[in-house]
Amino acid sequence: MKKLILFVATLIAFCALPRIAEAQNIQMHYDFGRHLYSKEAPTRPRLTTTIEMFRPDKWGNTFFFVDMDYGGSGIRGAYWEIAREFKFWDAPFAIHTEYNGGLTNSFSYHSAFLLGGTYALNAPDFSYGFTVTPMYKYIRGNKKPHSAQLTGTWYYHFADGLCSFNGFMDLWIDGDSPVKTPVVFLSEPQFWLNLNKIEGVDPDFRLSVGTEMEMSYNFAGNKFFVMPTLGVKWTF
8 A cells, every 4th residue: 555646646746737736545454365375474464554645835745655554462564655756847757756664573674765757647637647757776774775666656537536546566676585586566556436426425525445456576475466455545
């Protein structure tokens, strides 16, 4: 659950809009990966909450999210990313800076610092769009800290806003990986049913129900996993 409102940043940071918008949401996901891969993931947390915030300003925008995983005795781990994009022109390009980090009950993730550029493309009515961000990545604590990452995000709203399909894709090189091909892939597409778009429901009832599919390769292991969730989201 990350970068999931970067499509909002696409609308604000790279397009001339008549007013400034902000977006925050909180999500709760029940993860079925533990049931699907009981041998490979016997202690995978069942519940994850995600808090996301996006805020634009006249110099660009700031985005962050925080994931917290819950076990039987409480929070098992926490992970966060914060990104700042700088844009002082009208072209659909921005300078992208980012930090990633976190910890679990047994170890800490190595801090990662990223620098690159973002290109965005949107439909005229903002019903769909995507961003592409190539970056240099420095992973502090790795024996081979210098790396590269490619990130893509997308959004698609249809059925008069009732349904939303959005997500992200990360592809990076981990020089310390023990596998022969040190390429790591992570993607988390989401599908949401926005209840306030149903006729008769108050527009301020901003609850969505949906699912996320976590797809990964060489991430915390050298296998390809597809792990679905059942989620709810409230947008502020």
